[in-house]
Amino acid sequence: MAFASLSLGTRLEAGRSNPALVAGLALLGLVILAALVGPWLINPEDARVGAFAPSRPPSAAHIFGTDTQGRDVLAVLVLANPETLKVGFIAGTVGLGIGTLLGLASGYFGGITDAVIRTTADVLTTIPGVAMLVLVATFIKTMTVGLMALVVASLAWIYPTRAIRAQTLSLRERAYIQVARLNGVGGLELVLREILPNLLPYTAASFVSAVSHAIIATIGLEALGLGPQNAFTLGMMIYWSQFYGAIVRGLWWWWGPPILLILVIFVALLLTSAGLDRIVNTRIRSAA
Amino acid sequence: MTPGYVVRRFGVLVLVVFLATTVNFIIPRLTPGDPIEQKLSQLVATSGGQIGDVTAMVESYRKRFGLDQPWHVQYVNYWIALARLDLGFSLENFPERVSDAIAAALPWTVGLLGLSTLIAFGIGSLLGGLLAWPRTPPGARAAIPLLMLLSAVPYFLLGIILVFLLAIKVKLFPAGGGYPFGAILRFDLATGVGIVHHAALPALSIILAGIGTWALGMRGMMISVLGEDYITLAEAKGLSERRIFLWYGLRNALLPQVTTLALTLGHVVSGAILVEVIFSYPGVGLKLYHAILAKDYFLIQGIVLLLIVSIAVTMFIMDLIYPLIDPRIAYRRR
Numbered sequence: 001m002a003f004a005s006l007s008l009g010t011r012l013e014a015g016r017s018n019p020a021l022v023a024g025l026a027l028l029g030l031v032i033l034a035a036l037v038g039p040w041l042i043n044p045e046d047a048r049v050g051a052f053a054p055s056r057p058p059s060a061a062h063i064f065g066t067d068t069q070g071r072d073v074l075a076v077l078v079l080a081n082p083e084t085l086k087v088g089f090i091a092g093t094v095g096l097g098i099g100t101l102l103g104l105a106s107g108y109f110g111g112i113t114d115a116v117i118r119t120t121a122d123v124l125t126t127i128p129g130v131a132m133l134v135l136v137a138t139f140i141k142t143m144t145v146g147l148m149a150l151v152v153a154s155l156a157w158i159y160p161t162r163a164i165r166a167q168t169l170s171l172r173e174r175a176y177i178q179v180a181r182l183n184g185v186g187g188l189e190l191v192l193r194e195i196l197p198n199l200l201p202y203t204a205a206s207f208v209s210a211v212s213h214a215i216i217a218t219i220g221l222e223a224l225g226l227g228p229q230n231a232f233t234l235g236m237m238i239y240w241s242q243f244y245g246a247i248v249r250g251l252w253w254w255w256g257p258p259i260l261l262i263l264v265i266f267v268a269l270l271l272t273s274a275g276l277d278r279i280v281n282t283r284i285r286s287a288a
Numbered sequence: 289m290t291p292g293y294v295v296r297r298f299g300v301l302v303l304v305v306f307l308a309t310t311v312n313f314i315i316p317r318l319t320p321g322d323p324i325e326q327k328l329s330q331l332v333a334t335s336g337g338q339i340g341d342v343t344a345m346v347e348s349y350r351k352r353f354g355l356d357q358p359w360h361v362q363y364v365n366y367w368i369a370l371a372r373l374d375l376g377f378s379l380e381n382f383p384e385r386v387s388d389a390i391a392a393a394l395p396w397t398v399g400l401l402g403l404s405t406l407i408a409f410g411i412g413s414l415l416g417g418l419l420a421w422p423r424t425p426p427g428a429r430a431a432i433p434l435l436m437l438l439s440a441v442p443y444f445l446l447g448i449i450l451v452f453l454l455a456i457k458v459k460l461f462p463a464g465g466g467y468p469f470g471a472i473l474r475f476d477l478a479t480g481v482g483i484v485h486h487a488a489l490p491a492l493s494i495i496l497a498g499i500g501t502w503a504l505g506m507r508g509m510m511i512s513v514l515g516e517d518y519i520t521l522a523e524a525k526g527l528s529e530r531r532i533f534l535w536y537g538l539r540n541a542l543l544p545q546v547t548t549l550a551l552t553l554g555h556v557v558s559g560a561i562l563v564e565v566i567f568s569y570p571g572v573g574l575k576l577y578h579a580i581l582a583k584d585y586f587l588i589q590g591i592v593l594l595l596i597v598s599i600a601v602t603m604f605i606m607d608l609i610y611p612l613i614d615p616r617i618a619y620r621r622r
Contacts, residue, residue: 123303126603128554130561131595132311138580138588139315216442223444223562225580238448242566247451248463259445266440274436 021275027268031261035082046075047232058253065253068244077257080232083145084215085265087233090149091156091214096207099160100199106161107168108191114165121161129155129213130220137226145231148221152214159213160206167202171195205276212269219262234258294608301604308596312589313366317359327379327583375590380582386590389575394594396466397571401560404491405498405549412502413545417538419503420510423529432507439500444562447493451566454489461489464568490567494560505548509541516540543613550606554599 045051054070056062064073106117136151137143171177172195180194221227222235223242241247241255369376375386418424419432438446455463462468468482513519514537522532564573572591579587 119300119303123300123307125551126300126304126554126600127308127596128558128599130558131554131592132308134576134580134588135312135315135592138583138585139318212440219442220444220558220562223565224577238445242448247448247566248456250452250456252452255448259448262445263437263441267437270436270440 018275018278020271020278024268024271024273024275027264028272031081031265031268032085034078035085038078038081042072042075042078044075044079046072047079055249055251064257065251067241067251067254068246068249069240073254073257076232076237077234077261080234080237080258081261083231084218084234084262087145087149087152087218088211088215090146091153091218092207092211094150094153095156095210095214096160096203098157099206099210100164100196100203102157102161103164104168104191104195104199107165108172108195117161118165121158121165124155124158125162129217133217133221134224134226137221143226143228145228145233148218148228148233149214152217152221155217156210156214160203160210163202163206164199167199168195171198201276201279205273208269208273208276212266212273215262215265215269234262293611297604297607301600304600305597308593308600309367309370312593313363316585316589327585370593375593376586378579378584378587380579380584380587386586389587390572390590390594393570393572393575396569397560397564397573400487400490400564400569400571401494401557403487404494404560405556407491408495408498409502409545409549411495412499413506413538413542415499416503416506416508417510417533417541420507420514421533421537422514432504435500435503437500438497439504441497442562443493443497443559444566446497447490447563447566450489450493450496462486466570487569490563490569493563493566494556497559498556501552502545502548506541506545509544510537513537513541543610546606546610546613550603550610553602557595557599 048071050070052062052066052070052072054066054068056066058065062072062074064077066072067076102117102121106114132155133151136154137148140147140151177190177194180190185194218227218233219235219238222233222239225239225243227233227236227239229236237258238255241251241258246252246254373387375390378384378386378389381389415431415435419428451463454460462485466483466486467479468486519532519536522536527536560571561573561576563569564571565577568574572594576588576591578584579591
């Protein structure tokens with residue numbers, strides 16, 4: 001679903017001439033498909049503690065073996081994938097929403113609004129995100145996947161704000177905006193009908209990078225032990241395998257699959273954003 | 289570099305420190321039923337034999353923050369304590385001071401992170417320069433996707449794979465720790481070798497994950513530098529290729545990399561924290577991990593504050609040095 005709407009929104013003249021975007025979206029589509037369909041195909045009982053004999057290597061019955069708690073690693077992985085994507089998606093959406101709003105306001109209105117928003121964003125970029133998030137997450141009593149997404153989203157708006165602001169500044173001076181302004185279009189209407197639609201490729205690129213940053217931050221927090229203890233996420237899989245010494249004990253089938261899936265997600269997002277960059281740049285070139 | 293620039297930059301630094309401290313002060317107080325209070329009463333309830341210690345700690349906590357006082361008095365007291373570098377006591381290892389706990393861990397982190405970041409910066413920049421150099425064999429460009437992949441992987445995931453391959457499967461390096469188990473740290477060769485041996489794998493994962501970022505940035509810069517007129521002039525003068533590459537190309541492309549280094553410092557430090565957790569490396573990151581496991585709130589707050597302030601100060605210093613080493617930037621800066 002998300003795959004279809006994304007490819008539709010960013011189709012333009014690209015498509016076949018943009019293999020990075022196609023490959024990235026296809027890979028993302030596969031991961032999202034697995035997240036949507038996967039949980040229906042496995043038995044959630046297999047992901048319960050003590051469902052099977054513990055610490056078994058991969059076999060025909062358990063493709064990815066079982067962990068020290070007797071859970072089927074494949075079942076846990078299939079249940080964890082949608083949760084991690086969910087965190088990335090929620091944080092990316094919230095971050096992009098707030099970022100677009102602030103970036104538009106900052107770039108369009110200028111003056112004090114711009115000074116306040118710009119300075120805040122500048123100050124916050126010099127603060128290491130993980131440090132701030134650790135502090136917030138530490139004082140949350142029961143962490144859930146939804147809360148996790150909101151915590152990560154609290155810093156996810158900074159990059160989109162800066163990107164959208166820069167673009168709004170350059171769009172504001174374009175001839176067609178001046179023409180619209182001379183025609184008496186003003187204020188909110190000008191922003192919504194003339195500027196916002198032309199920001200679309202940039203918002204798409206910002207969204208992809210916000211999602212990928214959010215997932216990195218989430219996995220980092222989870223690996224530190226601040227994640228949702230009772231939920232299955234890719235980061236929590238790595239946390240528990242580290243917690244129970246799976247790396248030293250050679251249970252590679254426990255931490256290997258989540259790492260591989262995380263890598264696939266990052267490569268997909270990387271390709272997508274490289275592809276989107278190309279679209280953004282051709283538009284700049286054709287406009288100049 | 290104008291005085292106005294220095295003042296403005298210093299203003300940002302002050303804002304960062306103010307913000308970080310204030311957030312550190314506010315967040316525990318926003319949480320319903322102050323978790324620090326809860327942890328304290330839990331400690332009082334479970335401490336049994338050493339009740340005297342815990343009561344002393346609770347007393348010192350109350351006295352320090354004056355919890356019965358209005359919040360603005362507490363806030364001022366908080367700042368006064370900070371100015372004395374008093375971050376309170378560790379809740380887990382009372383009467384250890386948070387500042388002492390951090391001071392013990394800091395050299396490990398600074399050493400590991402500083403060295404491996406420098407190595408990654410050097411190798412990555414050279415690699416990026418070579419990738420942009422027209423005489424480099426075209427086959428070498430196959431490395432670019434690999435570098436992109438490396439730059440996208442969180443450091444500690446690479447760390448897990450390295451531990452498994454080089455410490456568990458092939459027992460080349462120790463799987464964790466900062467020095468041989470049970471060794472006494474002295475200034476001698478054996479201690480030095482042990483430390484380097486233990487630092488090799490965590491350093492390798494920071495270096496491998498860092499190289500991609502530096503190489504890609506350098507490649508972009510180098511391509512634009514190689515298009516400059518002075519490169520054409522140098523070629524026309526018949527200077528040797530090595531001289532053009534190193535002194536005309538690499539040297540001019542390197543400076544903007546320093547800005548990137550400053551900008552990504554926070555990212556690098558966050559990544560290194562998790563690497564320490566994977567390798568049980570006795571630095572600040574591992575301290576933070578243990579503090580989180582034990583809900584040692586004061587230690588967590590102290591480490592977070594230290595990270596934010598030290599990165600802000602480093603960035604400030606780098607921003608001041610930068611216009612000095614690259615005069616081009618002095619005019620472009622706002």
